Amino acid sequence: MATVNIGSLKFNWKGAYNGSTAYAIDDVTEYNGSSYICILASTGNLPTNTTYFQPMATKGTDGTDVGTTLTTQGDLLYRDGSGLQRLAKGTASQALLMNSGATAPEWGNLSSDYVKISESTTSGTPAALEFKTTAQSGELDFSTYSRYEIYMDYVTHTASSNDYSNLHLRYLDNSGNSISSGNYFFINNAGGIGGSSDNGGRSQSEIRLTRDYIGKQSGRSQMMHLTLHDMTNTSYDKNIFCRMYGNNHDGSGGTPRQDITGGFYASTAAMSGVRVYFSDGNFVNGIKIRTYGVK
Numbered sequence: 376m377a378t379v380n381i382g383s384l385k386f387n388w389k390g391a392y393n394g395s396t397a398y399a400i401d402d403v404t405e406y407n408g409s410s411y412i413c414i415l416a417s418t419g420n421l422p423t424n425t426t427y428f429q430p431m432a433t434k435g436t437d438g439t440d441v442g443t444t445l446t447t448q449g450d451l452l453y454r455d456g457s458g459l460q461r462l463a464k465g466t467a468s469q470a471l472l473m474n475s476g477a478t479a480p481e482w483g484n485l486s487s488d489y490v491k492i493s494e495s496t497t498s499g500t501p502a503a504l505e506f507k508t509t510a511q512s513g514e515l516d517f518s519t520y521s522r523y524e525i526y527m528d529y530v531t532h533t534a535s536s537n538d539y540s541n542l543h544l545r546y547l548d549n550s551g552n553s554i555s556s557g558n559y560f561f562i563n564n565a566g567g568i569g570g571s572s573d574n575g576g577r578s579q580s581e582i583r584l585t586r587d588y589i590g591k592q593s594g595r596s597q598m599m600h601l602t603l604h605d606m607t608n609t610s611y612d613k614n615i616f617c618r619m620y621g622n623n624h625d626g627s628g629g630t631p632r633q634d635i636t637g638g639f640y641a642s643t644a645a646m647s648g649v650r651v652y653f654s655d656g657n658f659v660n661g662i663k664i665r666t667y668g669v670k
Contacts, residue, residue: 386412394419398427408434453480488670492523495664500533500657506666507648508607511551515648517607520668527599528663532656540655542584542599546606546613546640547648554640555580561638582638584617584651597621606646613640615649 389396392406398413404422405411410431411422422428441459445452449464451471455478465471465482472483493514497504506525507513515523532540545553561582562575576583584599602616617636640646 392422403431404428451480455479490520490668492666492668494666497658497662497664498660500659502657503650503652504658504664505547505648505650506603507547507551510549511547511647513648514666515603515606516668517605520670521605522669523603524667524669525599525601525603526665526667527597527601529596529661531597531659532653533659540653542619543652543654544582544584544615544617544638545580545650545652546646547650549645549647551647553650558641559638560641561636563634563636576638582615582636582640584636585619585634601651603649606648609643609645611643613642613646615639
């Protein structure tokens with residue numbers, strides 16, 4: 376009767392391959408990440424020698440250590456043509472875009488024909504509000520946008536008398552100085568309860584945006600929408616459009632009014648911005664201002 380060796384009924388794990396170890400049939404060893412089973416007893420033959428060993432479990436492809444690829448908070452992981460890559464975090468307000476070759480993501484600024492440039496709120500009681508080009512440390516950049524839309528809410532103000540106080544506009548030259556020459560032309564159509572009337576100005580020292588419109592009485596809710604065309608162009612006059620709505624102070628508590636003003640400065644010189652101010656009084660604290668660029 377044949378003798379059965381009970382100890383040979385299971386694989387015999389021998390650990391990492393050692394060239395000086397004598398391997399018997401069914402011994403299992405590890406070599407370069409794969410495991411091999413001995414099929415013919417030998418010493419000094421590598422497990423890759425198929426005369427003496429057969430693969431038992433072959434090592435797979437090494438993966439990328441994500442922990443060493445992503446090194447900074449905010450990094451992103453993506454795959455290029457060769458494997459996983461790190462995209463370093465972008466800066467504030469940037470968006471994730473596809474590169475020009477459509478092969479990989481990148482950070483960039485969104486481009487649109489209508490973009491919100493800034494939002495701010497007045498503090499104190501400023502005598503004027505100025506909207507300037509970037510060259511004058513402002514927020515307007517006419518090399519990118521041909522037109523700007525400016526919105527102001529709650530344009531109430533403080534005045535030194537009970538007289539009406541109109542809102543005026545002047546252009547700023549390239550040095551940021553307010554221009555008060557007689558080259559302003561405008562027409563203002565103001566309407567309210569009881570009728571409407573036109574008021575035009577030729578060869579004036581400023582453009583009057585409102586006609587007997589905003590009075591001393593506080594707590595009046597006003598809205599202004601001012602449109603500025605390309606002021607750096609030297610081929611044509613500088614145009615503005617303004618629309619305002621709110622309450623004026625007429626001694627009986629106020630009436631709703633709407634002003635629509637169109638005007639221009641008769642000069643082809645490049646301008647750096649505009650200055651908006653009251654004929655009598657200051658702006659108040661907390662006026663919200665939003666600026667949008669239009670291509």
